[in-house]
Amino acid sequence: MHVLVTGGCGYIGTNLTQALLGQGHQVTVVDIMWFGNVLAPHKNLKVVQGDIRDAEKIPMQGVDVVMHLANVANDPCGDLDSKLAWEVNALASMQLIELALRYKVKQFMYASSGSVYGVKDEPQVTEDLSLVPISDYNKTKMISERVFLSYQRDIILQCIRPATVCGLSPRMRLDVSVNMMTSQALIKKKMTVFGGNQIRPNIHMKDMIGVYLHFLKLGSQATGVFNAGFENISILDIAKMVDKHVPAEIVITESNDPRSYSLNSDKLLATGFKPRYGVEDAIKEMVAAYQAGAFKDEDNCYNIRTMKKLYGPKVGKG
Numbered sequence: 001m002h003v004l005v006t007g008g009c010g011y012i013g014t015n016l017t018q019a020l021l022g023q024g025h026q027v028t029v030v031d032i033m034w035f036g037n038v039l040a041p042h043k044n045l046k047v048v049q050g051d052i053r054d055a056e057k058i059p060m061q062g063v064d065v066v067m068h069l070a071n072v073a074n075d076p077c078g079d080l081d082s083k084l085a086w087e088v089n090a091l092a093s094m095q096l097i098e099l100a101l102r103y104k105v106k107q108f109m110y111a112s113s114g115s116v117y118g119v120k121d122e123p124q125v126t127e128d129l130s131l132v133p134i135s136d137y138n139k140t141k142m143i144s145e146r147v148f149l150s151y152q153r154d155i156i157l158q159c160i161r162p163a164t165v166c167g168l169s170p171r172m173r174l175d176v177s178v179n180m181m182t183s184q185a186l187i188k189k190k191m192t193v194f195g196g197n198q199i200r201p202n203i204h205m206k207d208m209i210g211v212y213l214h215f216l217k218l219g220s221q222a223t224g225v226f227n228a229g230f231e232n233i234s235i236l237d238i239a240k241m242v243d244k245h246v247p248a249e250i251v252i253t254e255s256n257d258p259r260s261y262s263l264n265s266d267k268l269l270a271t272g273f274k275p276r277y278g279v280e281d282a283i284k285e286m287v288a289a290y291q292a293g294a295f296k297d298e299d300n301c302y303n304i305r306t307m308k309k310l311y312g313p314k315v316g317k318g
Contacts (some may be wrong), residue, residue, distance in 0.1 A: 002026040003216070004063045006052055006096070007070030007264070009037045010302055011173040012111070012165060012208060016067065021045055023226075029072065030058055034310060035300055036165075038170040053087055055095035055228045060103040067212060068096060069111040070240045073303055082136045089140035108148065109215055114161045114201055114229055114263050116142045124264040127161070127225045134259070158215045163229025163263050167205030167282040168289055174301040178202060178279055181239050182286045185248035187297050195255030196210065196236035201229030201263035204277035214273045222271040230275045232262035237281065245283050273282040303308065 003020050007013040010031030020027045021042050029039065039047060050057055052070050060066075071091075072085040093110070098142045100108055102241075118132035118145075130274045133139045133245050145159050166178035174183045176202060184191045211228045289295055299305040 001064045002062050003067060004028045004030065004058075004059075004060065004066045004154050005067045005069065006030050007068075007111075008034055009039060009047070009171060010069060010073075011169045012205070013053075013069045013169050014039060014171045014188040015169050015205060015209050016212055017045070022164060023213070026274070028059055028063065028155060034126045034306055035171055035303075039266070052092040052096060055092065058096070058099060060099050060105065063064065063100070063103060065109070065216060066096070066100050066105055067111075068093065068128050071111070071140075071313075072307075075263045077243075077293060085136050085140055086294070088141045089137070090147070091143040097148055097151055097155070101128050101151065105155065106170040107216070108151075108158075109212060110148050110157075110159045112161045112225075113138065113141045113260065114163050114261075116145070116228060117261060118133065120261040121260050125261045126228070126264045127227055127267055133137075133147055140265055149225075151265075152223065156220045158223060159225045160211060160215070160270050161225065161227050161263075162208060162211075163201030163203040163227075163231075165203055165205055165208050166279055168285050168294070169205060172295045172301050173303065174295075175295060177235060178238055178282050178287065181242045182246065182283050183290070185246035185299060186287065186290045187241050188248075188252060190249040191242065193235055193239050193250055193252045194257065195241075196252050197234055198255065198257070199232050199234050199262050200238075200259070201261070202231045202233060202238075203229045204275070204279070204282050206277045207275045211273060212266070214271070218271060226268045227263050227265045229263035229265055231279050233279060236257050241280060242283055245287055247279075260294060 006018045011033035026044045030048045030049050030050050033049050071089045114167050116140045117132050118134045131142045131144050156165045164176050179192045
């Protein structure tokens with residue numbers, strides 16, 4: 001099968017691309033490479049450095065499945081340049097699925113976000129609840145979902161709303177909660193917890209990749225919107241879990257982020273998917289990797305730092 005992965009050089013995309021190649025698929029990656037490219041050459045891999053806003057240059061000929069991961073990721077980066085976030089996350093997404101339909105692509109998967117729900121009082125957040133996004137990033141994800149769902153009669157479609165991903169990647173991120181606190185404990189011997197009582201859903205990197213491969217196998221047997229998160233843990237409890245493996249001081253400060261919710265993924269589980277990894281696995285893997293020198297605390301591991309270098313001077317301009 002020929003799979004096009006947008007954002008295939010990213011934190012999740014790099015692992016996903018490697019997994020697809022491991023299963024024998026032909027893979028084309030399109031990535032702007034803000035964070036570089038650490039994918040190893042492979043006979044079944046084609047890597048294209050390109051901007052998804054330039055849709056006509058995306059090589060869609062012969063593609064069977066599109067996995068759309070490319071986006072301006074997380075709230076701080078979306079807030080840095082709202083115009084850029086809307087162009088990349090929403091407008092380019094619409095152009096991408098229209099291009100996929102023109103080339104008769106069979107299946108389209110979209111990496112949305114569990115953050116589209118906003119602040120919820122319900123004990124379990126299911127796919128049928130209303131979406132009340134509170135940031136540009138969340139809003140662009142919601143709008144893109146609505147665009148894609150308007151085409152669901154014309155293509156096999158899965159919109160996946162992941163929890164916060166944790167764990168290792170060759171293109172490492174240290175600005176997501178579990179990874180951030182683990183790296184702080186390892187490097188600074190001190191973790192900063194913003195608020196602490198907020199409940200946040202989490203998913204291990206290997207399970208996140210497993211979800212994409214699961215839907216690739218299922219094809220038309222399971223379509224629509226699916227939550228993907230299996231551990232709903234408070235920020236403070238994550239810090240305490242890290243502390244068990246890397247003793248460190250826990251400093252609690254105020255938070256201006258009110259989101260607190262428990263993601264329910266029963267709909268995904270009903271399709272036959274079985275999670276195999278957890279937050280504690282990610283912590284232990286990170287500890288071993290850091291001790292082996294597999295990653296360092298570098299600017300490239302933080303999306304906002306890299307985005308500021310690239311786009312900071314352009315914020316608010318045309």
